[in-house]
Amino acid sequence: MDGRFGWTAALMVGTLILASALGFMGGMAANDSTDNTDENEEEQQEIVVADEAPLLTMDESVHAYGVTAFTIEGGIHDESPSTTVVHVEIINPIDDTDRQGPWMFFAGSDGRWSGVLPITMPAEWVTSAYAEDAGGQTSEIVYSTAIMPTPEEPAAQLTTAFE
DSSP states (O other): OHHHHHHHHHHHHHHHHHHHHHHHHHHHHHHOOOSOHHHHHHHOOOOOOOOOOOEEEEOOEEOOTTOSOEEEEEEEESSSGGGOEEEEEEEOSSOTTOEEEEEEEEBOTTSEEEEEEOOOSSEEEEEEEEEEOTTSOBOOOEEEEEEEOOOOOOOOOOOOOOO
C-alpha cells in the first residue's frame, strides 16, 4: 500500500512540475515580439486628451462641537486637477435663501481638495459645490451635508429641601 501511495504522489508531483514548466514557457512565448520595433513606433498614435468638464465629489462632514476647524473635503477628476478651483457655499436647510460663501478651495495634483468652513455653533447645513477648470468648464453642482451636532449635556438636577 505504501508503494502505490509513493508512486501516486511522485506522479502527481511530476505532473505539477511539467504543467508549471509548460505554462512558464508558454507565457514567455506569448510575450516575445516578432515584429520590428521601428514599424511598431510608426503605427503608434499620439494619445490625445480631450478637455472635458471636471467631475467633482464632496464627502459628508460631521464634526463634534468645539472643533477648531470644521473641514470639508472631496475629490476632483480632471485632466489637470491642480488647476481646478472648487467653489463651496453653505445653505440653511430650513431657509434656502440663508446662504454663506462662496469660498474657493484648490485641489492638489492627486485631485483631493479640502477646506475649512466657518461653522462654530451646532447646526446642520447643506453644502453645495461646483468645480471650474482652467479652461472655464464647470462641473455639475454637488450637494452634501455639514453637521455639528448639539453636544449631549446632562440634565440639570434640582434638589428641594424643606426646613
